[in-house]
Amino acid sequence: MNPNRFDLIVIGGGLIGLSVATAAAECGMRVCILEAETCGRHASSASAGGVRSLNRHPAEIPLARAALPLWRDLADTLGAECGFKASAQVRVAEDAEAMEALERRAKTTSAMGYDHERLIGPDALRDRIPTIADHCRGAMVVEDDGFADPLACLRAYRRRAAALGVKVYEGAPVQSIVSTGSNGLVVETDSGRHFASLCVNAAGAWGAGLSAAIGEPVPLDRVALQMIVTAPVAPFVAPVVGTEGRKLSLKQTAAGAVVIGGGFRGTVISRADGRDRGRPGARTIAENLANAVRLFPHLAEARLVRSWAGIEGIVADGLPVIGPSNRLPGLVHAFGFSAHGFALSPLIGPLVADLLEGRPGNLSLSAFAVDRFDPLGNTPACGHGKNSRETIRHA
Amino acid sequence: MIDRRSETKNAEIVVIGAGPAGLAAARTAGEAGRTVLVLDEQPAAGGQVWRNAAEVMRRSDALARSYHGAEAALAGLDNDRIDHRPGAVVIDARAEPAGATVTWLTREPDGTRRIEETEAAALIVATGAQERALAFPGAELAGVMGIGGVQTAMKQGGLVPKTPDGAPGLVLAGQGPLLLLTLIQIRALGGRVDAVLDLSEPGAIRRALPHLPSAIAGDPGLMADGARLLAGAIRGGTRRYRHVTHLRADGDDRVEQVRFRSAGREESLPCSILAVHDGVIPNTQVTRLLDLPHEWDEPQQAFRPRVLQDGRVDGLPVWIAGDGAGIAGAGMAGRRGADAGRDAAQTVGGQSVSARSGASPDGLAARRFIDTLYAPLPVTAHADNETLICRCEAVTLTSVRKAIADGGTGPNRVKTFTRCGMGPCQGRMCGNLLTRIIAEETGEAPDTVGALRIRPPLKPVLVADYLASDPAPVPEAVS
Numbered sequence: 001m002n003p004n005r006f007d008l009i010v011i012g013g014g015l016i017g018l019s020v021a022t023a024a025a026e027c028g029m030r031v032c033i034l035e036a037e038t039c040g041r042h043a044s045s046a047s048a049g050g051v052r053s054l055n056r057h058p059a060e061i062p063l064a065r066a067a068l069p070l071w072r073d074l075a076d077t078l079g080a081e082c083g084f085k086a087s088a089q090v091r092v093a094e095d096a097e098a099m100e101a102l103e104r105r106a107k108t109t110s111a112m113g114y115d116h117e118r119l120i121g122p123d124a125l126r127d128r129i130p131t132i133a134d135h136c137r138g139a140m141v142v143e144d145d146g147f148a149d150p151l152a153c154l155r156a157y158r159r160r161a162a163a164l165g166v167k168v169y170e171g172a173p174v175q176s177i178v179s180t181g182s183n184g185l186v187v188e189t190d191s192g193r194h195f196a197s198l199c200v201n202a203a204g205a206w207g208a209g210l211s212a213a214i215g216e217p218v219p220l221d222r223v224a225l226q227m228i229v230t231a232p233v234a235p236f237v238a239p240v241v242g243t244e245g246r247k248l249s250l251k252q253t254a255a256g257a258v259v260i261g262g263g264f265r266g267t268v269i270s271r272a273d274g275r276d277r278g279r280p281g282a283r284t285i286a287e288n289l290a291n292a293v294r295l296f297p298h299l300a301e302a303r304l305v306r307s308w309a310g311i312e313g314i315v316a317d318g319l320p321v322i323g324p325s326n327r328l329p330g331l332v333h334a335f336g337f338s339a340h341g342f343a344l345s346p347l348i349g350p351l352v353a354d355l356l357e358g359r360p361g362n363l364s365l366s367a368f369a370v371d372r373f374d375p376l377g378n379t380p381a382c383g384h385g386k387n388s389r390e391t392i393r394h395a
Numbered sequence: 396m397i398d399r400r401s402e403t404k405n406a407e408i409v410v411i412g413a414g415p416a417g418l419a420a421a422r423t424a425g426e427a428g429r430t431v432l433v434l435d436e437q438p439a440a441g442g443q444v445w446r447n448a449a450e451v452m453r454r455s456d457a458l459a460r461s462y463h464g465a466e467a468a469l470a471g472l473d474n475d476r477i478d479h480r481p482g483a484v485v486i487d488a489r490a491e492p493a494g495a496t497v498t499w500l501t502r503e504p505d506g507t508r509r510i511e512e513t514e515a516a517a518l519i520v521a522t523g524a525q526e527r528a529l530a531f532p533g534a535e536l537a538g539v540m541g542i543g544g545v546q547t548a549m550k551q552g553g554l555v556p557k558t559p560d561g562a563p564g565l566v567l568a569g570q571g572p573l574l575l576l577t578l579i580q581i582r583a584l585g586g587r588v589d590a591v592l593d594l595s596e597p598g599a600i601r602r603a604l605p606h607l608p609s610a611i612a613g614d615p616g617l618m619a620d621g622a623r624l625l626a627g628a629i630r631g632g633t634r635r636y637r638h639v640t641h642l643r644a645d646g647d648d649r650v651e652q653v654r655f656r657s658a659g660r661e662e663s664l665p666c667s668i669l670a671v672h673d674g675v676i677p678n679t680q681v682t683r684l685l686d687l688p689h690e691w692d693e694p695q696q697a698f699r700p701r702v703l704q705d706g707r708v709d710g711l712p713v714w715i716a717g718d719g720a721g722i723a724g725a726g727m728a729g730r731r732g733a734d735a736g737r738d739a740a741q742t743v744g745g746q747s748v749s750a751r752s753g754a755s756p757d758g759l760a761a762r763r764f765i766d767t768l769y770a771p772l773p774v775t776a777h778a779d780n781e782t783l784i785c786r787c788e789a790v791t792l793t794s795v796r797k798a799i800a801d802g803g804t805g806p807n808r809v810k811t812f813t814r815c816g817m818g819p820c821q822g823r824m825c826g827n828l829l830t831r832i833i834a835e836e837t838g839e840a841p842d843t844v845g846a847l848r849i850r851p852p853l854k855p856v857l858v859a860d861y862l863a864s865d866p867a868p869v870p871e872a873v874s
Binding site: 301 | 486487489498510512686801802805807808811812817818819821850851852855856857858859861862869870871872873
């Protein structure tokens, strides 16, 4: 048998690709991952690690809620620690306007039949987080969310994938996906061709390049999501905290370090070798810190020790692309998670495996369809990405 | 927002570091008519080698002899075009073909700090050398330090490491000229060194001898200095143990004794200060932060940034001057700094300037002799399984090796597996060890293995110093 022949080729070795690859391998498929750089190099390792169903886009709420039980069992499923910790997520309102926004949100979601989000007033907020700044008016809370350690997750998934016999090719940027009709798909990299009847585009921020090249354009912005971390301070906050109307995600690790993110963007540095990099920006670090200090003034005395950034794809409507390609039979898209993919990652694997094997799922994916920006399908069948790795031939 | 009320005018050239190379670069660039901003972390210019120059030269003690040239170099700052900022901490730097941006913390007269961002047409990195890390059991104990720490104490505070009567003493362990110099200086300043543990490998002298004639011919002054050092070190009569292996420091929190093998015998000495040294390597934190290309220097077992003539980085308005571009010593650093400053000034100003100093690109005629005589110790020469490779995050040699076996074929992968290099020092101490251990375990060349990525901030920063100067107002407290 051709050693480059697989049942499934997963393009992209981030958490989404790893989740898909392990889920498919669990179903007995022979799987390989083609990763352009190293597994989890970008958005996966620059993730804040939030496992959040709080304040999700309505279309994403069912997915985020369905992922929670999988998170609780993930260490057992993968046979390795993922650093998951059940914890409340709290979205703080700093002023009356923000509180009104949270109230509107509560009305919308309860009208849709959800009851996981709960509003609390200033006293309850202070009971829960005694160190919160005096001006905070209240918050929206989800009790059964949590957070996990992205690096531990990456490692656990990699080990599990290896144990299941998934072949992982790193440094293998995909040059083209070609359909050969009855013989399935040919995926070409710098180092060789790989054959399979099924393929998943889990290329994250680069996923739109692949989809555009086969005539399925998706408006996606490649951004450098940045994270910062302080030296350990005395324990002061248990839940993961965000702010309504300001970009912030803050949590304290068991070791005392404060991990701060929330969607601030650094710079994408384009490099000649195609290995673009995210770089944190001095100004955005200052803005992010300011948002944290507004809620916890004592953090002004903490020490910032490190910042990092990874490249993530933000789709125009803030929702991922999940579902089968309309152009290339056998191809399923799962990319563009728009900075909230981490929390969904344990779900996306089994969900995509169901799609690949034609099993009906019980979650609606219509909001995530690849053609939602181009419902008439009137785009020319050949697109071009900027990088060679995004240039895909269509047979 | 970064403070926009900044009073710092954007300079034409930013020099990071005010040691011999940075001072020379600032002087020649200033003399060529360029405005220069010199950012230096120390309270006074001079770098590590000329630390606290004014006071040491006034004391004119045994230390002052190594301050030859300092006065003239420091006088170079006396130029209206040169803005020297002592106590400045560089936390970020970016370079593009059109120019460079440096983010740094000021040190205000009242001791507070403010964040500044400076754009410049050219950047000269003169961040010098750092001690090569030596991994051995107990290296993390209080009382164990690099020889550089002893040098700083002597130069900055005039503190000779002395132990009270009857207390266990001071032991130096390692190899290289700085160790010998420190031994002589401690004794000359009235201190007592109880023992010197020579960690150099048997046969090093024999291997180095063939390079001796060209070293003497090429750099007679330096070799004469070296001979005086050796003679002085031996004359002092300090107990010396040769061919030392299995070095370890024992103690609860502080070192209480040092154990080792010498000539096949187990030895142990009471010890309250253990100062170790295995030579110096280029400090590449800033050049890595700039994401510049680096190359492995095999004899020195360390990365150095890849530069063209005059220390310029190909394709960028960035120059690397002094030991940061490859170890060559203070004298050479001054010459390379002067060349870099001149070349940068010419590039920025577009006019022709005076001739180069003729610093050879190799740096030093005696280098091969010194590199062979004091060949860096094998990376795990004194480490056992439980020895800490990363002290910030307490990562052991065993964990590092396990991560490598798990597919950690590069430092950044091992970092994500183990947190090695993730602490406040950002791998400044363990990065070199990590690259060498991975190279050893995988059989790959260090150039292939690569190095830890360095990210802002270069040094830990107080959040308050980093905050917006005019943040959005915080609403009134909820009653």
